[in-house]
Amino acid sequence: MRAAVIGGSGFVGGYIVDALLSAGHQPSLLVRAGSRDKLRRAGECRIVEGEPSSVEALESTIEGCAAVIFLVGILREFPRRGITFEALQYQAAVRAAEAARRLGARRFLLMSANGVRSPGTPYQETKFRAEEYLRGGGLDVTVFRPSVVFGDPRGTMEIATQLHRDMIAPPLPALAFHTGWRAATGQVRMSPVHVEDVADAFVRALTDPASIGKTFTLGGPEELTWTEMLRRVAVAVDRRKLILPMPIGLMRIAATLLDRLPFFPVTRDQLTMLAEGNTADSAELRALIGREPRPFAPAELAYLVA
Numbered sequence: 001m002r003a004a005v006i007g008g009s010g011f012v013g014g015y016i017v018d019a020l021l022s023a024g025h026q027p028s029l030l031v032r033a034g035s036r037d038k039l040r041r042a043g044e045c046r047i048v049e050g051e052p053s054s055v056e057a058l059e060s061t062i063e064g065c066a067a068v069i070f071l072v073g074i075l076r077e078f079p080r081r082g083i084t085f086e087a088l089q090y091q092a093a094v095r096a097a098e099a100a101r102r103l104g105a106r107r108f109l110l111m112s113a114n115g116v117r118s119p120g121t122p123y124q125e126t127k128f129r130a131e132e133y134l135r136g137g138g139l140d141v142t143v144f145r146p147s148v149v150f151g152d153p154r155g156t157m158e159i160a161t162q163l164h165r166d167m168i169a170p171p172l173p174a175l176a177f178h179t180g181w182r183a184a185t186g187q188v189r190m191s192p193v194h195v196e197d198v199a200d201a202f203v204r205a206l207t208d209p210a211s212i213g214k215t216f217t218l219g220g221p222e223e224l225t226w227t228e229m230l231r232r233v234a235v236a237v238d239r240r241k242l243i244l245p246m247p248i249g250l251m252r253i254a255a256t257l258l259d260r261l262p263f264f265p266v267t268r269d270q271l272t273m274l275a276e277g278n279t280a281d282s283a284e285l286r287a288l289i290g291r292e293p294r295p296f297a298p299a300e301l302a303y304l305v306a
Helices: 011-022 055-062 085-103 122-135 159-168 195-206 226-236 248-258 268-276 283-289 298-304
Strands: 002-006 026-031 046-049 067-070 107-111 140-146 174-178 215-218 243-247
Touching: 002 011, 002 055, 002 085, 011 026, 011 195, 026 055, 046 055, 055 085, 067 085, 067 195, 085 107, 085 122, 107 122, 107 195, 122 140, 122 268, 140 195, 159 174, 159 226, 159 298, 174 226, 174 248, 195 215, 195 283, 215 283, 226 243, 226 298, 243 248, 248 268
Parallel strands: 002 026, 002 067, 026 046, 067 107, 107 140, 140 215, 174 243
Antiparallel strands: none
16 A cells, blocks of 8 residues: 655654565655655655645645555744744644545544543644544544654654653763642652554554544553663663652643743643543454564663663
């Protein structure tokens, strides 16, 4: 099957392209100008350069395809550069769906996120609205809501690499976030899911009629606290690390003053979502891929050493 991939040069997108090729599919990729060098297997794909804001670029990517896989997502807005949740996570998804209908690509797979809702943060709301639009758009839609995704970033960025860079590698103590004002209350919890398991779920669902109209929440095999994740990253890189509790409320005060500055590591909305946690049962992922999902364990984090 020829499948259009919108967002194929990103972290998860690269693994989905690999999984598509391994399954015998033919990816057609929309990539931004200058991003071709991010593609590991460009010679095996049809490449269209352009922006997801361009109807012409979307149509050129989708033409001749039976399916569309929409993966575009951002963690932070930069409105002056036109990088907003509304533009990229909602409007671009709507344009892609409209182009798919015009060109006869009925199958549509959407990368959403665990915990999306309305009302919520702008990140959550735009993802949720994209889901709602697609469900009523006359296409054969499958929605995926993964928890936090980890795995070898291959030159991009993901959660374990960021934890290593920002908290484990520096000489200062690492910070363990919790929602209460005391360390024993409200520890942040997540269900890290391996990127290759997410990619396998997408590709297996692509040709499975039973997945049409469904929303799959993808979680890894364990529910871990932020402290446990930090410790596993530290073990993976063979480093001892002092971990100190940090109330999210204190970080929110700092973010209120500084999150408009690009160098500040988190925004108020990101802290809001962090406080909500990001846990998901692994049963749906296990059923989709037909095996046990990979754990957030030192053996699976060996890429951090390199």
